[in-house]
Amino acid sequence: MKIYVNGKETIIDDNARNVLEALKEVGIEIPNLCYLSETSVYGACRMCLVEVEGNGIVTSCTLKPYEGMRIKTHTPEIYEMRRGILELLLASHNRDCTTCERNGQCKLQKYAEEFGIRNVRFEKLDKSNIFDSSSIIIRDNSKCILCGDCVRACEEIQSVAAIDFAHRGFEAQVVPAFEEGLANSECVYCGQCVAYCPTGALTFRSDVKELYNAMESGKTIIGMIAPAVRSAVQEELGLEGDMVIAGRLVNFLKMIGFSKVFDVSFAADLVAYEEAHEFKERIEKGERLPQFTSCCPGWVKFMEQFYPDFIDNLSTVKSPQQALGTLIKKYYAKEAGIDSEDICVVSFMPCTAKKFEAEREELAGQVDLVLTTKELAQMIKSSGINLKYMQPEPFDRPYGLSSQSGLSFGKTGGVLGSVINVLKEQIDISEISTEEEEKGIRVTKIKIEEGKELTGIAVFGLGKAREVLERIKSGKLEVDIVEVMACDYGCIGGGGQPYPNNSAKREERAKILRDTVGMDVLISPVENYHMRELYNKYLVKPLSEESHKVLHTSFRHRKRVSGEDIDILPLPLDEEEKVTVNVCLGTSCYSKGSYDILSDLIEMANREEWAENLEIKGTFCLENCGASPNVLVNGEIISEATTEKVRKVLEKYVSKEKA
Amino acid sequence: MGIERTFEKVEDILKKHNYDKNKLIAILLDIQKEYRHIPKDVVNYISVALGISPAKIFGVATFYAQFSLNPKGEYSIYVCDGTACHMEGSMALVKVIEEELNIKPGEVTKDLKFSLDKVGCLGACALAPAMVINGEVFGNLNEEKTREILKKLKERKADENV
DSSP states (O other), rough: EEEEEEEEEEEEEOOOSSSHHHHHHTTTOOOOOOOOOTSSOOSSSSSEEETTTTTEEGGGGGGOTTTTOOEEEHHHHHHHHHHHHHHHHHSSSOOGGGSSSSTOOOHHHHHHHTTTOOOOSSOOHHHHHHHHEESSSEEEEOOOOOOHHHHIIIIITSSOOEEESSGGGOOOEEESGGGGGGGGGEEEEEEHHHHHSSTEEEEEEEOHHHHHHHHHHEEEEEEEOOOOGTTTHHHHOOTTOOOTTHHHHHHHHHTTTTTTTEEHHHHHHHHHHHHHHHHHHHHHHHHSOOOOOOOHHHOOOHHOOOOOOOOOOOOOOOOOHHHHHIIIIIHHHHHHHHGGGGEEEEEEESSSHHHHHHHHHTTTOOOOOOEHHHHHHHHHHHTTOOOGOOOOOOOOOOOOOOOHHHHHGTTTTTTHHHHHHHHHHSSSEEEEEEEETTTEEEEEEEEGGGEEEEEEEESSSSSHHHHHHHHHHHHHHHOOOOEEEESSSGGOTTTOOOOOOOOHHEEEHHHHHHHHHHSSSSSSSGOOHHHHHIIIIOOOTTTTTTHHHHOOOOOOOOOOSOOOEEEEEEOOSOOOGGGEEEESSSHHHTTTHHHHHHHHHHHHHOOOGHHHTEEEEEEEOSSGGOOOOOOOETTEEESSSSSHHHHHHHHHHHHHHOO | OOOOSSHHHHHHHHHHHHTTTHHHHHHHHHHHHHHOOOOHHHHHHHHHHHOOOOOHHHHHHSSTTOOOSSSOOOOEEEEOOOOHHHHHTHHHHHHHHHHOOOOOOTEOOOOOSHHHHHHHSSSSSSGSSSSETTTEEEOOOOOOHHHHHHHHHHHHHHHHHH
């Protein structure tokens, strides 16, 4: 399509989503603060104004290009308008730039500099500001410009919708429901809100200082580096395209005091090996299928939060991070003659949710600190050491070797591909074909013996994962194994990766990682002899008792809504005089008819004499969603409850009381 | 005994609107009418029933002035503080009500009997100063009249308990 931009004939893509995108392709990046090509168009910031002949000044993000249109992108009037917008935003913006996490990487700061804003004409107004550091995702609303990028990323890309706009006008804020902390919300800590926030309103907890504290305390510091880190840390260091960055990172970490640096990809090989055997066993027994991968902590929390009925389908194998942490503390410590209490295991991850994973109750203590790619880059830059001059060094043994499979865990499809690579050793596979159904969903067909076929699906983005789950639930999709990575493009798009962290950057990282994978001489985890050695020495074989103890974990249902029980028929009696019935009204139980049970019980209590001492309460989630609906009678849980079932238990309690 | 609360009324409201998430505002209006506010557990309940995240419902409930997250009184008093009423001494009325009920604008009495709000123009400027209690307009007020109205309402409460 031919249009005229600033008087110059310009050919743009006919299918461009809007003028803003079309011009970006031809080298004009129109300033904007609220536009994301990954979500719906919002049009709120008004920075992307352009002048269209015959149409005046309009936002380019909402403007469809048409043949022959004449636009001006940079007139004195537009320039003045953009300056005005910036000044208005800055008037109520917390301008403590030097102590801000986004210092030097903030879009608002960048525009303020480019537009030469040196003086804000408007009176400084302080909003009633919420600062939420209840979780590893930190929200500082004094820096929020209400662009809504986080709201749309959370709802549209991830289908989590933990946050939204609340209140109106100057009071407007982005918050979880009831202004709770994120820790009490459905947030899965994927950090996509952080990835897309243009300012310092959303950041994550930095643990760099903790690392230096651990070093100072004299602990033995053992590091591990995830595959996706080595596809992105270059961006921060001016080393784009450096394929041996991992080796340089090893050298750097050793130089500043790490005693060993292992490769998370080694553990990825191990996890894939174990998980493939788990999958084979489930196929043979025909149970807990489809199997879902569980190495992505954002996805795991999403399941626990929204699809508890499927929890048993998650692979029980730990994530590579937690598996390696366990190996270090359990085996390596002994071999090296160090008390595991004196070891500080530090993992470098592309991911914010990994910080949460390391702190999960059942996993705590295996990995002591999780630092993101951004924190790693910050450490490197503050040291003044130029990595370009660092000789690459190999990862330390015995957890330093990895195959192509383990390395490819960093991007979408990596886990599924690795599991299939291991399966090749176990069963006869005649043909494997993969097809992209749509962006974010890839289907792999695996032909096995007797004309049978297995189906695997690799999904990225939790919104897409939800679609797939709904299709499985409704019986529209038959699949045997599903890999999910919470972030678009997989771990390379994690919330802890450098800015900008958009689709274009993620595609570049995917390419770097693909190339890195391609250079590895080992293809399948089965070829990783150091991993096999681990089985010979300690784990015996996949799914052995020892493997289960060391490599497997458990999951739990999570309350979606925090808060206390709701009194429905309260009784002003002493505890021992009444029987308390708690009916679950959480999503699972509600959809399976818990409300009907509640109505029956109320009627029973109101009508039938024997039931007059029933105190009835409602609750949101008893965290037993797999067996919903659930009712709790004096602390005893009744699963798959019916009114009759509850009545029987109640009668038992009431008669006990009378006696 | 506490306030008796079931989700029966909520279910009725949801049924009336066909459990249609597009009718969220209509549903919230009915809930506001029923409970005189939008209770937290009801937000959670309709979030589950409609499949909308609680954050979104909270956003809607805090955006529109028609909704309140805190209970309004059985008698909700809106004192007009538009230009005409203000000039005619509406602030003196507010002061009288504050003294009588021991609450400030935006608050509700402990027994949930009365709530007080200051609002912009009620459109009854000819009757300034004016206030609206449960939809009924009281105009040409002064401190004395206001005290009397409150007294009557309080007595009505006493009657109810007999």
